[in-house]
Amino acid sequence: MSLYSEAFSVEKGDFVTAGEASAKIKRTLKKLGVNSSVIRRVAVSSYEVELNLIIHSLGGQIDFTVTQDDVMLRVTDRGPGIPDIELAMREGWSTAPEEVRVMGFGAGMGLPNMKRNADEFSIQSEVGKGTEIVMKFALAPVR
Amino acid sequence: MVIREIARLLEAEVLVGADKLDQEVDMAFSSDMMSDVLAYVTGSTVLLTGLVNEHVIRTAEMVDLECIVFVRGKKPTSDIIEMAEENGMVLLCTDHTLYCTSGILYSNGLTGVGRRRK
Numbered sequence: 001m002s003l004y005s006e007a008f009s010v011e012k013g014d015f016v017t018a019g020e021a022s023a024k025i026k027r028t029l030k031k032l033g034v035n036s037s038v039i040r041r042v043a044v045s046s047y048e049v050e051l052n053l054i055i056h057s058l059g060g061q062i063d064f065t066v067t068q069d070d071v072m073l074r075v076t077d078r079g080p081g082i083p084d085i086e087l088a089m090r091e092g093w094s095t096a097p098e099e100v101r102v103m104g105f106g107a108g109m110g111l112p113n114m115k116r117n118a119d120e121f122s123i124q125s126e127v128g129k130g131t132e133i134v135m136k137f138a139l140a141p142v143r
Numbered sequence: 144m145v146i147r148e149i150a151r152l153l154e155a156e157v158l159v160g161a162d163k164l165d166q167e168v169d170m171a172f173s174s175d176m177m178s179d180v181l182a183y184v185t186g187s188t189v190l191l192t193g194l195v196n197e198h199v200i201r202t203a204e205m206v207d208l209e210c211i212v213f214v215r216g217k218k219p220t221s222d223i224i225e226m227a228e229e230n231g232m233v234l235l236c237t238d239h240t241l242y243c244t245s246g247i248l249y250s251n252g253l254t255g256v257g258r259r260r261k
Binding site for chain 1: 176
C-alpha cells in the first residue's frame with residue numbers, strides 16, 4: 001500500500017530548477033518521519049538522477065513512492081538511451097559536456113553513486129528509446 | 144571542531160549563519176566537483192570549495208552539510224546566500240587557497256573525509 005506518491009517531470013537542460021524535485025522529495029520524507037540516514041541516501045540518489053535527466057536525457061520523469069516498507073524512485077526518460085551500460089556504470093566515466101563540468105558536475109560518479117546508495121538498483125536502456133532506472137530504499141534499518 | 148574556530152583559523156568572513164557558529168563539524172572535504180561531494184560526504188562535514196554557484200548550495204542541502212567555506216576570496220551572490228540561509232547553513236569566505244585552507248584546518252586537528260567504502 002502506498003503512503004505517498006508524486007511524479008516530477010524533469011526537462012532536458014533545465015539547470016535553473018535542478019534539485020527542486022529532490023529537495024521536495026527530501027522535505028516529504030522528513031515530514032513522514034523517515035530515518036535521516038535513509039533520507040540522505042534517497043536525496044543523494046534522487047539529485048544524481050535528476051541531474052542525469054537534465055544533462056543527458058531528452059527529458060523524463062521521477063516517480064516517487066513511499067510505502068510501509070520502502071521508498072521507491074522509478075525514473076524513466078524519452079531517450080536517447082545508453083549504448084553501453086557497463087561503461088556508464090564505471091566510476092569516472094562521463095560523457096558530460098564541458099559546460100556541465102564547469103558547474104561542478106560530470107565527474108562520472110552519478111550512476112555508481114546511485115547504485116551504492118540504494119538498497120536495490122536496476123537500470124535498463126535501449127538506444128533510440130530511453131532509459132529506466134528503479135531504486136529502492138528499505139525503511140527498516142538494513143545497514 | 145566548532146565553526147567559530149574554523150572561521151578564526153581561516154580569518155574568514157561570515158556571510159550567513161552568524162547565529163550557528165557554535166555548531167560542531169566532525170570533518171572536512173575539499174572539492175570543486177559537486178559530483179564528488181555527493182559521492183563522498185556522509186557525515187557532519189564542512190565543505191571547502193572554490194566553486195561558487197547555486198548548485199553548491201543544492202548539493203550541500205542533499206548531503207546535510209552545515210557549513211561551506213568559499214576559498215580564494217570567492218563570494219557568492221546574494222541569491223545564493225539567501226538560498227543557504229533558507230537551508231540553515233553557515234557560509235564562510237576566506238582569502239586562503241584551497242590547499243592552504245585544508246592544511247590549516249588539518250594541522251589544527253580537523254580530519255578529512257576518508258577513503259570511500261567500495
